[in-house]
Amino acid sequence: MSADFEFQEARSLFPALNQKVGEQVAIYADGPGGTQVPRAVIEAISEALELGISNLGGNFVTSVRADSVVLGARQAVADFLGASRPEEIVFGQNMTSLNFALSRSLARNWSEGDEIVLSRIDHDANISPWLKAAEDKGVTVRWLPFGKDSGELDIAAMPGLLNERTKLVAVTYASNALGSISPLRQIIDAAHGVGALCIVDAVHFGPHGLIDVKELDCDALLCSAYKFFGPHIGIMYGKHSLLSEWTPYKLRPAYDKPPERWETGTQSIEALHGVTAAIDYIASLSQLHQSSARRQRIVAAMSRIQRYETELSQRFLDAAEAIEGVKVYGVTDRNGLDRRTPTFALSIAGVAPGKVADLLGELGIFVWSGHYYAMTVMEDLELDESGGLVRIGFVHYNSPGELDRIIAALAAIAGSQS
Ligand SMILES: Cc1ncc(COP(=O)(O)O)c(C=O)c1O
Incomplete structure (x- = not known):
């Protein structure tokens, strides 16, 4: 995994992120379902x-x-x-x-x-x-x-x-x-x-x-x-x-x-x-001195997180939308990325969402599929009967290298259909 991303040091504080599946370090792209915890929490x-x-x-x-x-x-x-x-x-x-x-x-x-x-x-x-x-x-x-x-x-x-x-x-x-x-x-x-x-x-x-x-x-x-x-x-x-x-x-x-x-x-x-x-x-991610008020550090940390996550969104959308057969839902306008979190519901033509999640899981990429209790969303998109959507969600501890590995896996799954 590349060590050159902004939150690499923060990432190293999370023991669970060392989880392996086979030879591969696992990728937690299931943040919207629950995040991992830094050692300080444990x-x-x-x-x-x-x-x-x-x-x-x-x-x-x-x-x-x-x-x-x-x-x-x-x-x-x-x-x-x-x-x-x-x-x-x-x-x-x-x-x-x-x-x-x-x-x-x-x-x-x-x-x-x-x-x-x-x-x-x-x-x-x-x-x-x-x-x-x-x-x-x-x-x-x-x-x-x-x-x-x-x-x-x-x-x-x-x-x-x-x-x-x-x-x-x-x-x-x-x-x-x-x-x-x-x-x-x-x-x-x-x-x-x-x-x-x-x-x-x-x-x-x-x-x-x-x-x-x-x-x-x-x-x-x-x-x-x-x-x-x-x-x-x-x-x-x-x-x-x-x-x-x-x-x-x-x-x-x-x-x-x-x-x-x-x-x-x-x-x-x-x-x-x-x-x-x-x-x-979270406050510690601000890069402000410990002596600053906690709220002030949280404000700065969140702005740093948001900046990084917007970059992830841009990178993900550019790459995912270039894969034939992949459709990403929600805000895709690159000028409107401040109106979304880096949580992406998507479909791959010809592959059931549950199957995509299973295939990714075998590669050590943890994602959810289905409705994730957003049942009215799937009903209104008329996807409730067909297994909903695959959900890939990032938080600040996810690296660009992980994102690229996910994209390669999605491309392989989509490619196996054509
Ligand atoms: C947007 C949203 N609201 C509510 C909940 C439910 O939260 P809890 O598990 O704490 O009851 C979830 C859990 O996935 C959620 O994503």
């Missing part, structure tokens, strides 16, 4: 367990340590998301569970005849919780479509979907299938314009760009640490006023203040220590 999790942690709220050393680990993780995530305070950060099992809990709570204030807006480009974790809540309450669901050719949300449709009965708009920050980044500013403003809440799924966007919840002014935003180089933990940001005002489903003796009032049961405290380490790892 060490943070082990350290928490080795030093000893007890449950929260006691007056003895291992409980005090647990309190400090949890608070540290809340502060780290607040820095990661640009939140005003750690009390706006809620932890849970994963994004899906947090969103189900949120939907239960918010639906309490809905009545028959109310409306909500969901997007056709979203992962089902930001669709089904709301669909089920709407079903329970007799609430009408309106759909924000995406362009079949552009692979981008059709923002022009937005005004026609909103009215004074709209309670909520749920939308993704970026599509985990097509990579398209949503025009969130316009969507959130439009939702607020009719008094509706806006809930954002930032799970896919998390490792690719800077999130600033204050600037977005979203009401809640959910993400998952395992998609941004951390352990398997779900995260929800909520505006403090709303986390105080909304009523969660919660056991009786538990805290009545946010964020604890939104958390059920005992958290994975050791994993939370890993979340802090993952965010510190």
